[in-house]
Amino acid sequence: xxxxxxxxxxxxxxxxxxxxxxxxxxxxxxxxxxxxxxxxxxxxxxxxxxxxxxxxxxxxxxxxxxxxxxxxxxxxxxxxxxxxxxxxxxxxxxxxxxxxxxxxxxxxxxxxxxxxxxxxxxxxxxxxxxxxxxxxxxxxxxxxxxxxxxxxxxxxxxxxxxxxxxxxxxxxxxxxxxxxxxxxxxxxxxxxxxxxxxxxxxxxxxxxxxxxxxxxxxxxxxxxxxxxxxxxxxxxxxxxxxxxxxxxxxxxxxxxxxxxxxxxxxxxxxxxxxxxxxxxxxxxxxxxxxxxxxxxxxxxxxxxxxxxxxxxxxxxxxxxxxxxxxxxxxxxxxxxxxxxxxxxxxxxxxxxxxxxxxxxxxxxxxxxxxxxxxxxxxxxxxxxxxxxxxxxxxxxxxxxxxxxxxxxxxxxxxxxxxxxxxxxxxxxx
Numbered sequence: 001x002x003x004x005x006x007x008x009x010x011x012x013x014x015x016x017x018x019x020x021x022x023x024x025x026x027x028x029x030x031x032x033x034x035x036x037x038x039x040x041x042x043x044x045x046x047x048x049x050x051x052x053x054x055x056x057x058x059x060x061x062x063x064x065x066x067x068x069x070x071x072x073x074x075x076x077x078x079x080x081x082x083x084x085x086x087x088x089x090x091x092x093x094x095x096x097x098x099x100x101x102x103x104x105x106x107x108x109x110x111x112x113x114x115x116x117x118x119x120x121x122x123x124x125x126x127x128x129x130x131x132x133x134x135x136x137x138x139x140x141x142x143x144x145x146x147x148x149x150x151x152x153x154x155x156x157x158x159x160x161x162x163x164x165x166x167x168x169x170x171x172x173x174x175x176x177x178x179x180x181x182x183x184x185x186x187x188x189x190x191x192x193x194x195x196x197x198x199x200x201x202x203x204x205x206x207x208x209x210x211x212x213x214x215x216x217x218x219x220x221x222x223x224x225x226x227x228x229x230x231x232x233x234x235x236x237x238x239x240x241x242x243x244x245x246x247x248x249x250x251x252x253x254x255x256x257x258x259x260x261x262x263x264x265x266x267x268x269x270x271x272x273x274x275x276x277x278x279x280x281x282x283x284x285x286x287x288x289x290x291x292x293x294x295x296x297x298x299x300x301x302x303x304x305x306x307x308x309x310x311x312x313x314x315x316x317x318x319x320x321x322x323x324x325x326x327x328x329x330x331x332x333x334x335x336x337x338x339x340x341x342x343x344x345x346x347x348x349x350x351x352x353x354x355x356x357x358x359x360x361x362x363x364x365x366x367x368x369x370x371x372x373x374x375x376x377x378x379x380x381x382x383x384x385x386x387x388x389x390x391x392x393x394x395x396x397x398x399x400x401x402x403x404x405x406x407x408x409x410x411x412x413x414x415x416x417x418x419x420x421x422x423x424x425x426x427x428x429x
Contacts, residue, residue, distance in 0.1 A: 088162060092385050093123035094371050100379030102164050116171045118200045119144055120286040121163060122365060128158045128166045132284030132339035134202050142195040145184055146339045152181035172197050205247040207235040207255060212424050219424045230428050236281040240288025240343040245295060252326055277331030277427040287342025290370055297347045299325040300332060300356055307346045308390040309370060332357040333423040336404055341365035349391040349402040358426050359404040361419045368398030
């Protein structure tokens with residue numbers, strides 16, 4: 001993945017616990033102390049302020065001389081730790097330093113190469129929070145839920161952990177186990193959950209025709225064809241990653257091949273019956289590339305503003321519809337929940353504010369910042385918060401989230417998808 005591709009990426013919630021691993025082996029130094037390196041490259045800071053590094057090297061020397069476990073004194077690991085500490089001092093959970101292994105894993109995650117337990121993480125109030133478990137993954141099967149607060153990993157408290165730290169502790173080889181201590185939303189006590197890691201394979205785009213029938217005043221999904229069923233296109237986007245554009249275009253091609261226009265006042269029709277509209281599911285979508293959010297929104301909007309990007313200096317850049325969409329005339333409902341974040345919030349918010357769609361579900365996560373991913377030497381990387389994004393109205397949703405037009409909360413203890421049923425109701429009114 002090139003630096004050009006990585007620029008303007010919203011990465012705060014796309015750190016999957018299926019990537020990242022420190023992978024740094026401690027070198028053996030026997031009983032001798034670790035000397036201060038004889039040559040330090042670029043040690044003079046290029047900032048207009050006098051910085052005294054004597055304290056840094058004093059601590060380095062004291063650790064080298066007095067620390068009991070000489071095998072743990074890995075110079076490269078110590079340097080990476082110092083850099084991480086410098087970045088963490090900004091108190092921004094989304095500005096992070098990545099070691100070479102972590103940087104590679106971050107790219108693999110967005111590229112769909114996933115391995116681990118299958119859960120998406122975020123940080124709220126300095127807590128490690130589960131944005132959502134991926135469908136049919138070890139995390140979901142073990143009982144991990146959206147909104148869970150992970151307080152311990154293998155007995156180690158997660159206080160003040162960064163996202164990469166959390167991911168590196170939870171990640172592990174296929175077949176290995178990790179013990180998570182979690183507090184479920186609204187629970188009064190913690191729960192211990194053991195998860196066996198597996199290889200995770202998840203497509204970012206899925207779609208199907210769903211058939212619905214009204215029974216006793218309630219919509220029920222039917223598996224078989226029925227003459228009195230209402231048909232709805234169900235389109236789910238699970239993330240904004242490297243493969244999303246290709247997967248999306250393929251899905252939309254298939255959707256359009258399944259439908260045929262039969263009058264602008266009536267919408268469209270399936271080849272085998274009437275189609276009431278399209279349900280676009282952005283639930284538990286942690287985001288991804290900013291450019292991806294504009295691409296997706298442009299599929300549904302004919303023109304106008306999608307998102308506004310604002311820099312620290314107050315400068316604004318308006319990002320508008322940038323292509324001819326193929327789904328601009330289809331009745332549309334968007335599903336969202338507390339696991340919808342960053343790029344997903346941009347799309348849901350833009351479609352709602354522009355009057356293109358009704359949003360159904362819960363208030364979204366609330367991440368309104370943009371990170372730029374930059375490459376460093378030796379394969380390392382850094383994600384820096386460079387700007388914030390605003391809805392077309394100019395509203396900044398950071399920490400508060402996007403409010404749905406119609407609020408519906410699913411009962412996680414029951415199997416019914418009340419949000420999906422409400423979306424069908426909206427389309428069939």
